Amino acid sequence: MAGEGAKIVITDLDVARGEAVAAGIVAKGGEALFFQQDVTDEAAWPGAIEMAVARFGRLDTMVCNAGIAVFGPSLTMSLAEFRRQNAVNVDGVFMSAKYAALQMRKQGDGGSIIMMSSVAGLRGSANLAGYSASKGAVRLLSKSMALELASDGIRVNSVHPGIIITPIWEKAASPLGGGLNSPLDPQVLGAAVPIGKPSAPEEIANGVLFLASDAAHHMTGSELVIDGGITAGAIRRPS
Numbered sequence: 001m002a003g004e005g006a007k008i009v010i011t012d013l014d015v016a017r018g019e020a021v022a023a024g025i026v027a028k029g030g031e032a033l034f035f036q037q038d039v040t041d042e043a044a045w046p047g048a049i050e051m052a053v054a055r056f057g058r059l060d061t062m063v064c065n066a067g068i069a070v071f072g073p074s075l076t077m078s079l080a081e082f083r084r085q086n087a088v089n090v091d092g093v094f095m096s097a098k099y100a101a102l103q104m105r106k107q108g109d110g111g112s113i114i115m116m117s118s119v120a121g122l123r124g125s126a127n128l129a130g131y132s133a134s135k136g137a138v139r140l141l142s143k144s145m146a147l148e149l150a151s152d153g154i155r156v157n158s159v160h161p162g163i164i165i166t167p168i169w170e171k172a173a174s175p176l177g178g179g180l181n182s183p184l185d186p187q188v189l190g191a192a193v194p195i196g197k198p199s200a201p202e203e204i205a206n207g208v209l210f211l212a213s214d215a216a217h218h219m220t221g222s223e224l225v226i227d228g229g230i231t232a233g234a235i236r237r238p239s
């Protein structure tokens with residue numbers, strides 16, 4: 001998005017990571033601001049939007065991307081683990097969309113809100129029930145807010161990636177056990193993808209960029225699946 005001229009505000013719990021991404025954008029001649037934010041903290045949301053607007057003048061796009069996953073069978077997952085996923089993946093997305101839309105409505109000329117769901121929000125996922133439930137909620141939160149905000153020209157869409165090798169896999173191991181044996185082995189992960197390999201982060205970013213752009217001006221309440229064919233059907237690529 002920075003490469004297309006967007007001025008970017010990045011927030012994350014992880015300061016080192018957020019600062020590195022912002023510095024990378026600035027090093028390539030772009031404009032970016034990072035500050036730490038916990039998306040589950042409602043009290044911090046109005047100030048976060050204000051900081052973005054104070055720096056860049058307006059808010060055109062919100063990408064609700066922060067997410068966590070916890071692997072493990074439902075029968076050993078604690079309510080606390082289940083709720084933690086919902087707090088980040090649903091409450092955080094709800095608040096980011098709500099406070100962004102309030103600012104966009106004030107500006108009066110529309111906007112684009114992009115909620116990160118998953119293929120896990122489109123179908124069940126054994127050993128990822130809490131995550132799947134949260135991502136399914138994001139799918140219908142997106143469609144519901146799309147209906148409410150359509151008359152303001154504020155578009156709301158969800159993105160459904162398949163498998164991308166990012167730190168979320170490493171962090172997903174439940175203290176209670178369960179999950180994948182070798183979650184970061186691209187061959188293991190790739191075997192689940194008809195195209196034969198996990199997606200690259202840029203492949204998801206391209207979809208986000210499209211939804212943010214005027215080229216997607218007639219898309220709202222849509223779900224953009226970028227999954228190398230995972231959800232296309234039950235038959236996997238012959239090995």
Ligand SMILES: NC(=O)c1ccc[n+]([C@@H]2O[C@H](COP(=O)([O-])OP(=O)(O)OC[C@H]3O[C@@H](n4cnc5c(N)ncnc54)[C@H](O)[C@@H]3O)[C@@H](O)[C@H]2O)c1
Nearest residue numbers: 012013014038039065066067116118161163164166167168
């Ligand atoms: N990697 C995949 O295979 C995959 C597949 C489908 C969907 N997704 C979704 O893509 C999004 C990005 O995930 P990723 O794969 O880049 O994982 P990631 O772990 O690399 O990135 C998630 C980021 O969210 C941040 N975060 C977590 N809790 C937070 C909080 N309370 N407040 C602020 N920031 C917080 C983390 O610090 C991290 O930087 C997530 O919503 C994830 O569910 C990922």
